[in-house]
Amino acid sequence: MRPTVRSRLWAAGTAFVAGFVIANVGILLITGADRWLWLATAVVLMITGAVGVLVADTGRRLSLWAVLGFELFVVATLAPLWWTFAVALTPADTTADSLLPADPRWSVFGDVLGAGVLRDAALTSVVAATVATAVAMLLAVPAAYALTRRRVRGGRVVVVSFVAVLLAPLVALAGPWSVTAADLGVLGSRWSVAPVLLLVALPLAVWLSIPVLRDAPWSLRDSIRSDGATRRQELRAFVVPVLAPDLLVVAALVWVVAAQDAVLGAALGPTDDSRTLPATLLLGSVEPSQAAAIGLLWLLPVLALVAIAPRRVRRLIGRDHR
Incomplete structure (x- = not known):
């Protein structure tokens, strides 16, 4: 046989x-x-x-x-x-x-959209994840460019270090940062979660940006420069059509991961109006039907990302980093 x-x-x-x-x-x-x-x-x-x-x-x-x-x-x-x-x-x-x-x-879906606690929690998650993602992308893209286009001594060690930080348990960082946030007077603020979310957002952004910049057709950029293109023309002819779509998907993936954090939201949100949405659902401060409804609504950004750019998401997740 x-x-x-x-x-x-x-x-x-x-x-x-x-x-x-x-x-x-x-x-x-x-x-x-x-x-x-x-x-x-x-x-x-x-x-x-x-x-x-x-x-x-x-x-x-x-x-x-x-x-x-x-x-x-x-x-x-x-x-x-x-x-x-x-x-x-x-x-x-x-x-x-x-x-x-x-x-x-x-009517439960309309009820959760009108609930003040859940609306504030969702706003906290959106603000914290957006700030963390924006800062992470501003730092990650130059770092990934240097790791892929420059001869950086110990580049592999740097990449492994990013992965190690990405895998670090957030629960070990929640306690010290909550004490620091209390000393700084920002404990219970929407902005107190964003700096710690960088510990997740930045390594993930670097990890996903490396294959994007490594596999980009840089010969096209070089030919554009050799033709005497200005910075604006290079941006319009190379960066926007070639790099921007994949980098936007990277930012969306980083935002989705950052917005799902529950540990930091629970540690840094002592009150209902300062917790992130996942932390609010985790602590059980809403009834099960409302928690299930808001969980389904919170899933919509993920479904939208997969529906809009399925091939780019698959390529980003499936690429290697050698």
Whole structure:
């Protein structure tokens, strides 16, 4: 038996067994309308397994493991989002117990947009993330240019250092900075979170900007300069059309990561009107339905970024840094 056929048969068997297990769980343990969702998922996986057996010994260029992985990824992604949506639509005086709420409350999205605590928390997150991202990009782009276009001694060590700082636990920095912010009299201010967010935003901005500047067609820039172009013409002919789109996506990714911080927001926000939105949701100062609704709304910038520039995001995340 060829290795390709064996691999396809293993993938088909895994899909069928996974579907069989999900079907039995849905039949034996799940009640109500949710049972049909479990059964639909099981049917898709079992059909994948059956089709996989039929095409296992053919010459088709098909990876059943990729198909199975995609199906499981969709289930693992959509199921939590669907459950969050169900919790958001559940009335405040009841507990969500189904993926299909019997009496959905659609007004919850308007309620969270009008809630003063959540609006202030969202504004704090936006201000802090925007300031941190702007400063980080102003520092990261020249640093990435020097690391990619100049012979910097110890350049690899610098890049590894940025990664090490990026991986450092923020909880270890939250306490000291909260004491420093209190001594400076800015504890509880929207501006107190932004400087510490630079510890996340700056290394990430450098890390993502390095492949952008490394892979840019600098020969085009050199030819423009050799033709006697001015700085403004170079900006219009090279920087804006070639570098700016990818750097804007880098800034958007950095902003998204900075805006999701909850540890620093909880440590530096002693009151409800000074905490970031993730910290407000983390500390449970709002009811579950409102927390679920604002969480879904907070997800919109991420979805917009992925929808507007999916290829650029994939290229930035998939590039290496050698």
